[in-house]
Amino acid sequence: MKLIEAIIKPFKLDEVKDALLEAGVQGMTVTEVKGFGRQKGHKETYRGTEYTIEFVPKVKIEVAVADDLVPRVLETITRSAKTGSIGDGKIFVRDLHAAVRIRTGETGESAL
Amino acid sequence: MRMVMRYGIGIISAVFGVAVWASGAWAQEASQLPAVSKINSGDTAWVLAASALVLAMVSPGLALFYGGLVRSKNVLGTIMHSFIILCLVSLIWVLCGYSLAFGPDKGGVIGGLDWAGLSGVGVDPHPRYGPTIPHQAFMVFQLMFAVFTPALITGAFAERMRFSALLLFAVLWSLLVYAPLAHWVWGGGWLKKLGALDFAGGTVVHISAGVGALACALVLGQRRGYGTDYMAPHNLPFTLLGTGLLWFGWIGFNGGSALGANGTAVGAIVATQTAAATAALTWMVVEWLHRGKPTALGVASGAVAGMATVTPGAGYVSPFSAILIGLAAGTFCYFAIVCKGKLRYDDSLDVVGIHAVGGITGILATGLLASKAINPSGADGLFFGNPAQFGIQAMAACAAVLFSFIGTYMILKLVDGLMGLRVSSEEEAIGLDLSQHNERAYS
Numbered sequence: 001m002k003l004i005e006a007i008i009k010p011f012k013l014d015e016v017k018d019a020l021l022e023a024g025v026q027g028m029t030v031t032e033v034k035g036f037g038r039q040k041g042h043k044e045t046y047r048g049t050e051y052t053i054e055f056v057p058k059v060k061i062e063v064a065v066a067d068d069l070v071p072r073v074l075e076t077i078t079r080s081a082k083t084g085s086i087g088d089g090k091i092f093v094r095d096l097h098a099a100v101r102i103r104t105g106e107t108g109e110s111a112l
Numbered sequence: 113m114r115m116v117m118r119y120g121i122g123i124i125s126a127v128f129g130v131a132v133w134a135s136g137a138w139a140q141e142a143s144q145l146p147a148v149s150k151i152n153s154g155d156t157a158w159v160l161a162a163s164a165l166v167l168a169m170v171s172p173g174l175a176l177f178y179g180g181l182v183r184s185k186n187v188l189g190t191i192m193h194s195f196i197i198l199c200l201v202s203l204i205w206v207l208c209g210y211s212l213a214f215g216p217d218k219g220g221v222i223g224g225l226d227w228a229g230l231s232g233v234g235v236d237p238h239p240r241y242g243p244t245i246p247h248q249a250f251m252v253f254q255l256m257f258a259v260f261t262p263a264l265i266t267g268a269f270a271e272r273m274r275f276s277a278l279l280l281f282a283v284l285w286s287l288l289v290y291a292p293l294a295h296w297v298w299g300g301g302w303l304k305k306l307g308a309l310d311f312a313g314g315t316v317v318h319i320s321a322g323v324g325a326l327a328c329a330l331v332l333g334q335r336r337g338y339g340t341d342y343m344a345p346h347n348l349p350f351t352l353l354g355t356g357l358l359w360f361g362w363i364g365f366n367g368g369s370a371l372g373a374n375g376t377a378v379g380a381i382v383a384t385q386t387a388a389a390t391a392a393l394t395w396m397v398v399e400w401l402h403r404g405k406p407t408a409l410g411v412a413s414g415a416v417a418g419m420a421t422v423t424p425g426a427g428y429v430s431p432f433s434a435i436l437i438g439l440a441a442g443t444f445c446y447f448a449i450v451c452k453g454k455l456r457y458d459d460s461l462d463v464v465g466i467h468a469v470g471g472i473t474g475i476l477a478t479g480l481l482a483s484k485a486i487n488p489s490g491a492d493g494l495f496f497g498n499p500a501q502f503g504i505q506a507m508a509a510c511a512a513v514l515f516s517f518i519g520t521y522m523i524l525k526l527v528d529g530l531m532g533l534r535v536s537s538e539e540e541a542i543g544l545d546l547s548q549h550n551e552r553a554y555s
Contacts, residue, residue, distance in 0.1 A: 045403055046344050047413055047462060048450045053342075 001096035001109060002070050006061045007033065007089040008081040013059050019080035020063065023072050026112065029062040039087040058089060064096055066109045151237060152244035155372035159242065159249045162368025166256035169361030170198050170263050177354025177416075178267050181461050184346040185543025186271045187553045193266035193273075197282050201259045204286050206230055209258055210251050212291035213299050214241065220302035223295050240300065242371035253368055254294070260365075261290055261317045265520075267461030268325030269332045269533075272540050275548040277533045281523060285324065289519040293320050293512060308508035309482055309490055309501070311380065312369035314424025314475040315512035322468025323513050324520035325459055331524040332533055334458035336540050348409055355412040359388060362419045366426040376487055380426035383434035384419060387426075390435050391418025394442025402450075410446075413466060417445035420470035425478035428490040433481035440477060445469050472509050479505030 008016055013030065020028065034055035041054040065073050074091060082088055101111040175194035179187045201209070208228045215223030227233050233247050241250040262282050266273070294316045296303040303315070310316060335343070345351060366384045370377035395414025396406045421441035422434055429437065449465035459465065479502035482493040492498035527533055534540075539547035546552060 044344060045405070045407065046409055047407075048403070048446075048453055049343075051342055051344055 001099060001112065002065055002067060003094050003096045004061075004063045004065060004070070004073055004077070005092045005094075006063075006077045006081065007035065007058050007091075008061065008077070009083065009087065009089060010057060010059045012081045012083070013061070016061060016077055016080045019076045020061075020073065023076040024069060025063050025065060025073060027063075031060045031062075033058050033060045037087070037090065056087065064099060064112050066112060150244065151235075151246060152372070155242070155244040155374070156246060156249055158373035158377065159245050159253050159368055159371060162364030163249075163253045163256050165361045165364025166253070166260060166368065167198075167361075169358050169365060170256070170260050171195050173354050173357035173361050174260070174263050175354070176350045177358060177412075178270060178351075178461055180347040180350025180352075180354060181267075181345045182270050183343060183543070184554060185545055185552075187346065187350075187545065188551060189275070189544025189548050190266070190270055192275070192549065193270075193278060194263040196275075196279065197263045197266070198259050200279060200282055201262060201286050202255055204283055205251075205255045205258045209286055209291050210254065212287060213258070213294035214251075214254065215299070217295070217300045220300075220305060221295070222292050222301075223299050244372055250371065253371075254298075257313060257317060257365075258286060258290055258294070261313075261321045262286055264317070264321035264463055264467055265325050265328060267463040268328040268459045270460040271335050271544065272332060272534050273544075274532060274535050275544075277527050277531050280531065281527050281533075284523045284527070285520065288523060289320060289324065289516055290316070293515060296511070297508070303508050303511060306504055306507070307491060307501070308504050309428055309478050310424045310475065310508065311427040311478075311490075312366045312423045314421075314471045314478065315508050318420045318423060318467040318471030319475065319509060319512040320471075320516040322464050322466070322471055323516040325463035326457070326468060327517050327520040327524060329457045329459040329464065331521065331528070334456075335460065336537055338458045339456075345409065352408060352412055355415055359415060359419065362388070366419075366423060370427055376427050376489075379486060382431050383422055383426045383429055383437075386431050386434040387422035387438040387441065388415045388418040390438025391415060391421065391442040391445075394418075394439050395446050398443055398446045402446075413445070413449070413462070414442045417441045417466045417470045420467050421445070421474040421477070424471070424474045425481060428478060428482035428487050428493075430481075430483060430486055433477075433483070436481065437474065437477050440473050441470055444473050468513075472513070475505050475509045475512075476502070479503075 034057055036054055036056055041052055041056055044051045044053060063073060077091055098107065099111040100107050171194050175191040179191045182190045208225060211225050211227035212223050215225065215227040218224050233251055235246040235248060237243050237245055238247045241247060262285050295301040297308060297310045297316050362384055363381050367377045367381040370380055392411045392414040395410050399410040400406045418438045418441045422437050425437060445466050448469040449462050452459060452465055478493065480493045480495050482490050482501060483496050484490060484492050491501050494502040524533060535547060
C-alpha cells in the first residue's frame with residue numbers, strides 16, 4: 001500500500017477529485033495548506049507598499065491506495081491538476097505499513 | 113486608571129462651568145441681536161441637509177474607510193476613533209469651540225467667548241455667516257467640519273494610540289488648533305482680511321489635519337513590525353464603501369459651503385464631482401504605468417485625493433479648472449505616498465500624502481484658477497490676471513502648515529507627558545480592540 005500526497009492548486013480540487021473517483025479511488029482526505037516551491041509566492045501592493053506573500057494557499061490531497069493502483073493514480077492527478085503554468089504543485093508517494101477500518105476492524109488493502 | 117479619571121473629571125467640570133456661565137449670558141444677549149434679514153427656507157433646507165451629508169462622511173464614511181485599512185485586531189478601535197470624536201467634538205463645539213472659531217474677532221487671531229454655550233447664537237441669521245439661514249444652521253454645519261477634521265488625523269496614529277490619550281488630544285486639538293485656524297480663514301481673522309480664498313477647508317480642514325498627522329506620525333513613531341510584518345488592509349470592501357460615503361457626503365461638504373441653495377452651490381458640486389472622477393482615473397493610470405496593475409484601493413485613494421484637493425477652490429473654479437485640479441491631485445498625492453515608503457515615517461493610513469499634499473495643492477491651485485466670472489464674491493487667480501492672489505494663497509498655506517505642525521506637536525508632547533500616547537507593546541500586539549475596549553470585531 002502507498003500513501004499518495006498531492007499538493008495542488010485549490011481551484012483544481014473538484015476536477016482532480018472527479019478524475020480520481022473515476023480512476024477507482026474510494027476516498028480521500030483534503031487539507032487547506034500553505035507553502036512555496038520554486039514559484040516563491042506572489043506580491044501584493046497597497047498604495048505603493050509591497051508585501052511578498054511567501055506562502056501561497058494550496059490544497060493537499062491524501063489518498064491511500066493498493067500498490068497496483070499507484071501508477072494510474074499518479075497519472076490521473078498529473079493530468080487533472082495540470083495547468084501548465086508555474087505553481088501546479090507536487091506529488092509525493094510513501095510506503096504505507098498498515099491500515100485499519102475502524103467500524104469493522106478490517107486491516108490491510110481491504111480497509112482502503 | 114485613576115489618572116484617567118482625574119483628567120476626565122477635570123475636563124467635565126471645566127466644560128460644565130462654561131455651560132453654566134454661558135446660560136447666564138444667554139438671556140442678556142438674545143434680546144440685543146438685530147433682526148438682520150429674512151430666512152430663506154430653500155437655503156436653510158439645503159444647509160441642514162448638507163450638515164447631515166457631512167455627518168455621514170465621519171460616521172460611517174471615514175470610520176469604514178479607515179476601519180477597512182487596518183488589521184482585523186484594530187478595526188473596532190479605529191472605527192471608535194471617528195465615532196467618539198464625533199460625540200466629543202460636537203459637545204465641545206457647542207460649549208465653546210464655535211465661539212472661539214466664529215465669535216467676535218479678537219485681534220484677527222481668535223474669536224471671543226461671547227458665544228460660548230451658543231449664547232446669542234439663535235435662529236436669527238448672522239450677516240456674515242449665511243444671511244438667509246438661521247445662525248444655528250451655520251453653527252451646526254460648521255460643527256460637522258470641526259468633527260471631521262480631527263477624525264481625519266486618526267489615520268496617522270492608527271493601531272497604536274491609547275484611547276484615553278486620544279480623547280484628551282481631540283479636545284485640545286479642536287480648541288487650540290482647529291478653532292483658531294477656522295477663525296483666521298472663515299471667522300473674520302487675519303487670513304480672511306488678507307483675502308485668502310478657502311471655499312470649504314483646504315487650509316482649515318485638509319492642511320491642518322494632514323500636517324497635524326505628520327506631527328503625530330513623527331511623535332508616536334512607527335508601529336511595531338513596520339516594514340517587516342504583514343500589515344495589509346484587512347477589509348478593502350469596507351474601505352471602498354467608506355469611499356463611496358465620503359464622496360456622497362462631499363457633495364454637502366463643498367456644496368453646503370455656499371450656505372444656500374444657489375448657483376455657487378451647484379458650481380461647487382460640479383467642480384467636486386469633476387475633480388474626484390478625474391483624480392481617481394489619474395491615480396489609476398499613474399499606478400498602472402508605475403506598478404503594472406490598477407488597484408481598487410488606488411482608485412479610492414485617488415477619488416478622496418481629488419475631493420480634498422478641490423475643496424478650497426470648489427466654489428471659485430470652472431469645471432475645466434476642476435479637471436486640472438483632479439489631474440494634479442491624482443499625480444501629486446500618488447507620488448507623495450510612494451515617497452512615504454522611502455522616508456520611513458509611519459503615517460499609517462496616508463493622511464499626509466492625501467490631505468496635506470492635496471490641501472496644499474488645492475490652496476495653491478485656487479490661487480491660479482479662481483475666477484470672478486465663476487463667483488463674483490471670490491477673486492481672480494494668477495491665470496486670470498491677478499498674480500497677487502497666488503502669493504496670498506501661498507502665505508495662507510504656509511501659515512496653516514506651520515501653525516498646525518507646531519500646535520499639534522506641542523499638544524502631543526503635553527498629552528504624552530500627562531498620560532502616555534502609545535499603548536504598551538503587548539497591547540499593540542494584542543490589538544486595540546481587545547486591549548482598549550475588551551471586545552472583538554469578528555468572533
